[in-house]
Amino acid sequence: MNFSKLLCLVLVYSQQLGQVLANETPECEGKTDGNAVPCNGKKGGALKLKVKKTIASTEPDVTWEKDAALESDTKYKIDGVKNINLEIRSLDVPDEGEYKAKVSPEEKFQVKVVDCLGGTSASPAMCQGKLGGIIKLGLSDGTVDSISWKKGTGDVVAGEKYQGPVNEATLTIKDLDNDDEAKFTGGANSKEEHFSVQVADCFGGGAGKTVECNGKQGKNLKLRISGSVTGNSVTWAKEGGELPDGHDKKGTKDEGLILNSLTAPDAGTYTATYAPSVTESFTVKIAEPKASDGTTKKAPTTSGGGGGLSYSPALLVTVTLVHLLLQLAA
Incomplete structure (x- = not known):
């Protein structure tokens, strides 16, 4: 195998390995001070919430709630010693909200669903968005203080393009265009996370x-x-x-x-x-474009005659042959 082919294979499999690692289930650990922890999960993926407190053997098992009590099923997986883990599968917007681990003191998790979770400077998260659409970036660690966002080296400022506060663990980019294809950075100094936003139709x-x-x-x-x-x-x-x-x-x-x-x-x-x-x-x-009545516009046909119907030579030959066969079969 020559060097160029070997290098090609290394690059391809490195990319695939990066995708596998990116698909690992992120974890979000609670707080014992009563404050809700921001927990971002990738749409379509999974997110594990984890109780921070060490549960004594004499204490009851942890119970989990979101509006109502949760149980293990196809959507949720509750496991770990004393049920300290809650895994949410196939994340989608309806899964957003506050989750509670019923321990003493109670631990809370504020879950948000994003399109892309942050990566490192050497391996930024690849975030693909459609032209004219919306993409939501999220920090994998939303507990850092003094969060800010940058596009390239410039600060991101709230406005029509960037929805909502720009000092939180998520950043929503609206009306994606070619200028939004850039490197974005979010987080705090020494704990920054990196995103490579890509924009296209396909x-x-x-x-x-x-x-x-x-x-x-x-x-x-x-x-x-x-x-x-x-x-x-x-x-x-x-x-x-x-x-x-x-x-x-x-x-x-x-x-x-x-x-x-x-x-x-x-x-x-x-x-x-x-x-x-x-x-x-x-x-x-x-x-082909649609006509005003919703039907597909057809390209105008041309013929050598006046305003009569026009048929292609191939269609005329086919019709003639079918006519002759019918006559022979009669």
Whole structure:
């Protein structure tokens, strides 16, 4: 095996290992002072709440509540010595709220569901959001004091773009656009967490995989790789042809490709090669615009005659052959 192939495999499996580690269930430990602990969990993932107090053998088992008493089932898993752990599975917005561990003193957990949990400076969390959409970033440790957020090196200021306070353990970015594709940092000095926000209409599926990307005629469509570029810029190509006129490449290393004002010839399979020989493929399909009555607009037909119906030569040949077969069978 030559060096370039070995390096490629190392990069691919390193990325997969990072994804596995990112999928580990985060833990959130309570406080014994009666204050609720902010606990962020990733949407679709799991979150474990853990009682801080050491429960004596003579004390009763911990009971858990959220509006009402909780029991182990497909949604919740209660385990550990004296039931000190509560795991919430398949996190979604309805799971947000205050959870209580009934011990003395009572411990409280304020759960929020986010799209992306923070990472390290060397391995920031990869956060993918759709153009025009919303993405919520969350600190894996929301207990730090003096929380602040930065985009690049500049401070994040509350406003229409950044919803709510910007000194809490979550940050919501609204109306995502290409300018939001940047490095974000949240937390406090020496305990900062890092996020790499990526914005596109359609993201790659990883090395050697093909994803389907649906666009609309006359609209723009942004494709983006899912990985990180460690070498030269990304090389974009279209199978069986050239990239459409007027396309734009986005990112410091051309991580994104924008197909402007889509037309029928823009449909096809696009490839992005990087790091140094990883390839992701995107099959672009283009839907025709809708008419005012909700039906799909059809491209106007042309014919050599007047205003009569127009048929393609292939259809005329087919109709003629079917007619002759029917006559022979009669």
